[in-house]
Amino acid sequence: SQTIHQWPATLVQPVGSPLSLECTVEGTSNPNLYWYRQAAGRGLQLLFYSVGIGQISSEVPQNLSASRPQDRQFILSSKKLLLSDSGFYLCAWSSSGGPGRSGANVLTFGAGSRLTVL
Amino acid sequence: RKEVEQDPGPFNVPEGATVAFNCTYSNSASQSFFWYRQDCRKEPKLLMSVYSSGNEDGRFTAQLNRASQYISLLIRDSKLSDSATYLCVGRSGGFKTIFGAGTRLFVKA
Numbered sequence: 001s002q003t004i005h006q007w008p009a010t011l012v013q014p015v016g017s018p019l020s021l022e023c024t025v026e027g028t029s030n031p032n033l034y035w036y037r038q039a040a041g042r043g044l045q046l047l048f049y050s051v052g053i054g055q056i057s058s059e060v061p062q063n064l065s066a067s068r069p070q071d072r073q074f075i076l077s078s079k080k081l082l083l084s085d086s087g088f089y090l091c092a093w094s095s096s097g098g099p100g101r102s103g104a105n106v107l108t109f110g111a112g113s114r115l116t117v118l
Numbered sequence: 119r120k121e122v123e124q125d126p127g128p129f130n131v132p133e134g135a136t137v138a139f140n141c142t143y144s145n146s147a148s149q150s151f152f153w154y155r156q157d158c159r160k161e162p163k164l165l166m167s168v169y170s171s172g173n174e175d176g177r178f179t180a181q182l183n184r185a186s187q188y189i190s191l192l193i194r195d196s197k198l199s200d201s202a203t204y205l206c207v208g209r210s211g212g213f214k215t216i217f218g219a220g221t222r223l224f225v226k227a
Contacts, residue, residue: 032213043205043219044162051213059214090161106152107207107215109161 002027006091006110013117019064019078021113023091026072031093033074034107035066038088050074051096081117089113121145124206124218132226135196139221141189141206148208148216151182153191156203156220165191165204196225 006023013019025031035047046059048066056066063082067075074091092107124141131137143151151168166173168180168189179192189206206218 034213034215036217044217046215049213057213088159106164106167108164112161114159 002093002108004091004093004108004110006113008113009111010114011116013081013115015083015117016080019076019081019085019115021076021089021091021115023074023076023110024072025074025093028072028093028095030071030096032096033068034092034094035074035076036090036092036109038090040087044090048076081115083117086115086117089115120218121216122206122208122218124204124221126219126221128222128224130224130226131196133196133198135225136192136194137196137223138193139191139204139206139223141191141218141221143187143189143206143208143216145208145210145216146187147210150209151180151189152207152209153178153180153189154205154207154217156205158202162205162217193223196223198225198227201225 003026032051034049036044037047038044048056048058050056050068053068053071064078090112091110094107122143129137153165154162155165156162166175166180168182170182172181177194181190193200201224203220203222205220209215
């Protein structure tokens with residue numbers, strides 16, 4: 001079965017410090033990978049998605065970046081964190097291909113990384 | 119206008135009650151719809167997909183009305199464990215999945 005791992009689970013970082021969140025998926029190949037952010041009491045905002053190694057699409061302008069060095073690894077980074085970067089970061093995967101009635105392309109989320117920038 | 123809109127609630131209902139949530143979407147190109155459940159400080163988890171013909175999973179029934187661009191979720195015989203935030207999700211062609219901000223449900227003993 002497929003599993004998704006995300007770490008660290010929580011972190012507290014000072015403004016201006018770098019960030020690296022990592023996500024890996026097991027039990028599948030060539031997944032679509034996503035990074036979402038959820039601010040306190042808010043909905044999920046899609047930050048990046050990737051359909052393959054080295055292929056990253058950004059949904060919103062920001063000081064964050066994403067990379068996909070391996071098929072099942074997705075990394076979220078920042079060189080200098082802002083206070084507004086605080087939030088709950090969620091990695092997700094779906095099987096490759098477009099949406100379908102079967103539900104095979106639903107998103108499955110990791111447990112999340114809760115970031116507090118002070 | 120947000121692409122997916124939900125009443126944030128909270129809905130406070132007694133155990134055993136029937137509760138319904140509605141969600142509207144603005145992108146007529148949206149093809150797939152889902153309901154996710156999110157517990158406090160946890161990740162969202164898929165509750166059920168929503169099909170045009172309507173579908174049921176135990177105490178949960180989902181409906182899609184494409185003409186009016188809304189999705190509904192009905193929970194019958196509410197349990198304490200149903201207390202959570204329910205997220206309405208729409209997905210258009212490609213990889214853009216839009217989440218509503220969620221509707222909070224509290225089921226009381």
